[in-house]
Amino acid sequence: MLRYLSTRLVRALLTICFVVTFAFVILRLSGDPALLILSPDAPPEAIEAFRKSWGLDRPLWEQYFHYFAAIAEGNLGRSMRDGRPALDLVLERVPATLALTIPALILKIGIGIPAGIYAALNRNKLADRLTMLFSVAGFTVPSFVLGLVLVLIFAVNLGWLPSGGSDSWVHGILPIITLGTAGAAVLARFTRSAMLEVLGQPYIRTASAKGLAWRRVVVDHALPNAAIPTVTIVGFMVGSLVAGAVVVESVFSWPGVGRLLVVAVANRDLAVVQTILLFVALTMVCANLTVDMLYGWIDPRLRTRRVAGAG
Amino acid sequence: METLVSIRGLTVDFDLGHRVVRVLHGVDLTIGRGQAVGLVGESGSGKSVTWLAALGLLGPRAHVGGSVTLGGEPLLGVPVRRLEAVRGRRIAMIFQDPASALNPVHRIGRQLGEALRLHRGLEGQAARAEARRLLDRVGIADAGRRLDDYPHQLSGGMNQRVMIAMALAGEPDMLVADEPTTALDATIQAQILDLLRELRRDGGMSMVLISHDLGVVAENSDRIAVMYAGRIVEEAPTADLFANPRHPYTSGLLAALPDLEGPRRRLVAIPGTVPDPAHLPPGCAFAPRCPQAIDACIRAVPPLEHVGSDHRAACIRVQTAVAA
Numbered sequence: 001m002l003r004y005l006s007t008r009l010v011r012a013l014l015t016i017c018f019v020v021t022f023a024f025v026i027l028r029l030s031g032d033p034a035l036l037i038l039s040p041d042a043p044p045e046a047i048e049a050f051r052k053s054w055g056l057d058r059p060l061w062e063q064y065f066h067y068f069a070a071i072a073e074g075n076l077g078r079s080m081r082d083g084r085p086a087l088d089l090v091l092e093r094v095p096a097t098l099a100l101t102i103p104a105l106i107l108k109i110g111i112g113i114p115a116g117i118y119a120a121l122n123r124n125k126l127a128d129r130l131t132m133l134f135s136v137a138g139f140t141v142p143s144f145v146l147g148l149v150l151v152l153i154f155a156v157n158l159g160w161l162p163s164g165g166s167d168s169w170v171h172g173i174l175p176i177i178t179l180g181t182a183g184a185a186v187l188a189r190f191t192r193s194a195m196l197e198v199l200g201q202p203y204i205r206t207a208s209a210k211g212l213a214w215r216r217v218v219v220d221h222a223l224p225n226a227a228i229p230t231v232t233i234v235g236f237m238v239g240s241l242v243a244g245a246v247v248v249e250s251v252f253s254w255p256g257v258g259r260l261l262v263v264a265v266a267n268r269d270l271a272v273v274q275t276i277l278l279f280v281a282l283t284m285v286c287a288n289l290t291v292d293m294l295y296g297w298i299d300p301r302l303r304t305r306r307v308a309g310a311g
Numbered sequence: 312m313e314t315l316v317s318i319r320g321l322t323v324d325f326d327l328g329h330r331v332v333r334v335l336h337g338v339d340l341t342i343g344r345g346q347a348v349g350l351v352g353e354s355g356s357g358k359s360v361t362w363l364a365a366l367g368l369l370g371p372r373a374h375v376g377g378s379v380t381l382g383g384e385p386l387l388g389v390p391v392r393r394l395e396a397v398r399g400r401r402i403a404m405i406f407q408d409p410a411s412a413l414n415p416v417h418r419i420g421r422q423l424g425e426a427l428r429l430h431r432g433l434e435g436q437a438a439r440a441e442a443r444r445l446l447d448r449v450g451i452a453d454a455g456r457r458l459d460d461y462p463h464q465l466s467g468g469m470n471q472r473v474m475i476a477m478a479l480a481g482e483p484d485m486l487v488a489d490e491p492t493t494a495l496d497a498t499i500q501a502q503i504l505d506l507l508r509e510l511r512r513d514g515g516m517s518m519v520l521i522s523h524d525l526g527v528v529a530e531n532s533d534r535i536a537v538m539y540a541g542r543i544v545e546e547a548p549t550a551d552l553f554a555n556p557r558h559p560y561t562s563g564l565l566a567a568l569p570d571l572e573g574p575r576r577r578l579v580a581i582p583g584t585v586p587d588p589a590h591l592p593p594g595c596a597f598a599p600r601c602p603q604a605i606d607a608c609i610r611a612v613p614p615l616e617h618v619g620s621d622h623r624a625a626c627i628r629v630q631t632a633v634a635a
Contacts, residue, residue: 124328202406203414208368209406210426210477211399214391220425224416300461301415 008292012285019281020071023274024064032056033268037080054080054270067274076278077271079264086271090257090279094242096166097249097256100175101241107180108187108237113230115184116191121218123196131188138185147178147251164253175252179245183237190233194226201225224298231294239287243280312343315484315517316365316402320377323357323364323541327372332589335360336541337377339615342485347511347518349528349549351564352538353585358521361538362487366402367394382484400430403478407490409470413462419446420458423477430481445476450506468499475506485517486510492527504531525564529553537561540586540596543615547622557624559601595626603628 034042034050051057055066070077076087119131154174155163162171198204199222207221208214237244246258253259257276264272296303323335335357342348350358363369365379365386379386381401386394398404406412414422423442427433433441439458446454449472462470471491478486488507492500508531511518520528528535529549536546537560545558556562563581570576583600586592592599594609601608607627615625624630 202408202412205363205368206406206412206474206477207414207425209366209398209404211395211397211429211481212425213395221414221417225414299416300418301463 008289012289015285016278016281020068020274020278021064023277024067025060027268027270027273028060028063031268033080033270036266036268071278076275079272080269081267086275089260089272090275093255093257093260094279096254097242097245097258100172100179100245100248100254100256103172103176104179104183104245105237105241107176108183109234111180112184112187113191115188116230117195117218117223117226119188119192120195120199128192132192135185135188139182139189141182143178143182143247144251146181147174147248150174150178151251164251166254171252171254175245175248175254178251179248187230187233187237191226191230194229195222197229198222198225228295228299231291231298235287235291235294238290239284240280242283243276312346314341315344315346315382316340316342317380318361318365318377319379321361321364321379322376323360323369324374324376325372326374330589331374334541334588335364336612338538338541338543340536340543340546342517342519344484345511345515345517346534347520347532349525349532349535350519350521350538351523351525351528351535353523355540355585355588356538357541358538359489360541362404362489362519362521366398366404367391368398368404399426399478399481399483401481401483402485402487403481403483404487404489405471405474405478405491408494409474410462410467410494412474413470415462417461418458419460419462419465419473423458423473423480426477426480441480442476445479446473448479449473449476450502451476466499467495468503471495471499471503472506475503475510479510479514482514483516485519487519487521489521490523491520493522493524500527507531525568537564540591541588542596542612542625543623544597544626545622545624546615547619551619551622555619555622557618557622557629558597558626559603559628560597561624563600 033054034047034056038047038050048057055063058066067077076085078085079089115131115135119128119135122128151163151174154161161174163174165171204217204221207217212220242257243261244258245254245256246261248254249256249258250262257279261273261276263269264276318338318340321335321338321340322333324331324333338357338361340348340350340361350361352358360369364373364375367375367386369375375387377387381397386397413419420439420442423445424433424438427438427441431441442458443454446457451457451469451472457465457469457473462473465473475486475491486507491507492503495503504527507518507520510516518531520531522528525535532549534546535549535552536543537552537558538544539560545552545556545561547555547557552561553565556565560581563579566579567581569578581600586596586599592609594607594611595601595604595613598604598608605628611627613625613627613630615623616630618624618629
């Protein structure tokens, strides 16, 4: 168990290093922050001074080395725009994003999983077909389109809800619905196919042949097995809690991490973009680790294989 | 002998959406109380479907016709609650691949306990003690510890013993063993068959042993019914069937079986394969593979008729010979 955990942890660290390196290199190759922040018309001396002060005149490998050394000390750099620590900028945006993504996640799970189970239990009947129709519609419509349509209906035409901003919880309703819809649709489809797979297994027939009522067969025998693949998708959704709302935050002018990312990328505000990407990688990696632990808890076959592997 | 289960004109149609395929064409079978009946035939002949249909386990795509009675009470078309009271309690069933027939995420003890709670109202320590006794009964060593194991920690033979223990939990009147040894090694196969025989002798339970292997059913059945393409083509007491097979298909199955005594001989396989249920040949379904087929064979399906006092076969050549 310990060895299993430690290999997972090492792999997680490598993933984070890779993401950070990738972001570092791509950002520096894709545009000069000095020209973007000072404007291309700025005097050459000013641009030169800007580069020197942020260390951009040094060779790439040296910048990279310094960057990693700073991270090791817990220093994630400062924003080139206003000079504030990048970490502060990001952290003050996180609550706003979570205020959207956590309710959206609850919505995804609360609607997606029961809908998928219901569809699977009514396979090929009208209920199944309708559920799957909504599901296909839900994840094929891009979130900015869905967001705009919702704004058009509920903000512009009916005037029930605000079209953007973050002054009160009412402002969160449309972005949360927009975010939740696609995820619920994906989860419904995935849960349905996981359930259908499990319902076709011989142990389901055994449970019925034993004399168990169908409801007990579904709850005690099918659901625990169908949970195994479904947990993967939910884990992925948990992993995108911090950065999963970039488009929706832009559509609804919600002051979260996603909008900060868009602005920072446009300005090549290096430290801010890198800090956000580090956060994204961290949440994704933590979610994956949690999923791996959950697998062992849900599926005894993995648990003993793991013990055998460690012993 | 008192009749326990009576199957009359049982038909099963599978609705495939674009068309309907009939896989069972009117099966008649009677199982006496305490009797052991072997059901033999190649894969796809309808052996398992017969019993899954009788217990209502085929799912919504199957349309079942005819009648099945258990102790005189009908089983087809009754509310599902009635069937649930029969499943496991009056008729228990075990399946081919024991490893996948047990739920991988639940411990053995829990899966046994479920049946004990359902059929005997046992809970907690009482259920655990009884589960342990059942595992002992089916020959699992160290039963107490095995209760806490998961199916993947046991061998195939042990899992089949667990399945049998689970079937015994309801103290059923009849056990349907559907290819119980097919997925197991030859030595384990013999042990499981011995166990089934012993249980039947001790408990007076009726048994239906489904197998594609005549050798497996020979020692474990009072009577044998041979199935082909969704019909019973021959039925007789075991000794009679082996000594005096009347249907060419039964003869073919026997010829494919090695003798334990007597001179060595070349085993003869039946040429061809079982027809697709959706495209059955006209007349007798076995005619295209039959060495004795004549023109009349493809004109009509031969009915299952008496060719001896307690011996029935569905072959017009045998029937005309008997009549002559």
